[in-house]
Amino acid sequence: MSAADTLPAVRGKLTPNAPLAPLVWFKAGGAAETLFEPADVDALADFLRELDPAVPVMGLGLGSNLIIRDGGVPGVVVRLGKPFARVTKLDETTLQCGGGASGILVSSTARDCGIGGLEFLRSIPGTVGGFVKMNGGAYGRETADILVSCDVVLRSGDRRTLSPADLAYTYRHSALPDQAIVVSATFRGHVAEPDAIQAEMDRIAASREASQPLRSKTGGSTFKNPLPKKAWEVIDAAGCRGLTIGGAQVSEKHCNFLLNLGSATSADIENLGEEVRRRVREHSGTELEWEIQRVGVSERE
Secondary structure: OOHHHOOOOOOEEEEEEEEOHHHOOOOOOOEEEEEEEEOOHHHHHHHHHHOOOOOOEEEEOOOOOEEEOOOOEEEEEEEOOHHHOOEEEEEOOEEEEEOOOEHHHHHHHHHHOOEEOOHHHHHOOOEHHHHHHHOOEEOOEEHHHOEEEEEEEOOOOOEEEEOHHHHOOEOOEOOOOOOOEEEEEEEEOEEOOHHHHHHHHHHHHHHHHHHOOOOOEEEEEOEOOOOOOOHHHHHHHOOOOOOEEOOEEEOOOOOOEEEEOOOOOHHHHHHHHHHHHHHHHHHHOOOOOEOOEEEOOOOOO
16 A cells, blocks of 8 residues: 555645655655655644654754765655744744754854854755754764754654753764654854854864865765774775766865766666775775765665
8 A cells, every 4th residue: 555545634735756856965766655755743743643653753953964875765754844844932042943954044043043063064065954963063063962852753743842961972873763754953052253153164164175175976975984094094995986887986175075977877876886895895895874864765676
């Protein structure tokens, strides 16, 4: 039975067989069986409560850290739009951020409010929901450092407020319940001068521009750093810089980034990543772990 046969009434937008490639940074991959863009939190909770429990649910943010496999994503993909992209000041050091708010919006609002410590979010091409789920981080900071609490809608439609302790954060990982959707988060920084905050954001932006292939079809950092080493170092040492499979390439600028040169399938990209893992394992014994999320089914399935 398909998701379309079991869908309840909604407030928001439902799109069957919705292409996902335009919504993700790699610009590759198949379609969602159903894409749901809820009107608000109540609409999301009601929908999930009434949806057949057998239908899988997946959240989608900006799609920057994601491979959508070529066979698409079964069930329902939930995308949080403008109603979930608001950021408001709660007090002198705290922001309430919608799950669909981008890192640029959060960091810019923090600057305008004189709240420091959130500048690193400027460098992460994702949304609050993804930051919370993946303990997103960069430049020596991560979500666990700033999160006060988050509000989620569980697959059952129930709502919960979770603390950092509930999420049991580790490097690029959390214990967020399976299929839960993060609808908002409260972040806390410290009082700082807006000019100083902007200067740090400018420094981060310049560093990214200099070292990462930002103007390419990419998915961001492909593998977790095998601490204390850097992923790019072991990839480079294994001779993978510039390696290609089909239309996919290991970036020559930063070899922990994979690129879609224009015609890559998601299978090309994922196979290239697995080849990099194999070569690194053979060269140094290092076992690289995927940081990019890979979802959906391959065409052969």
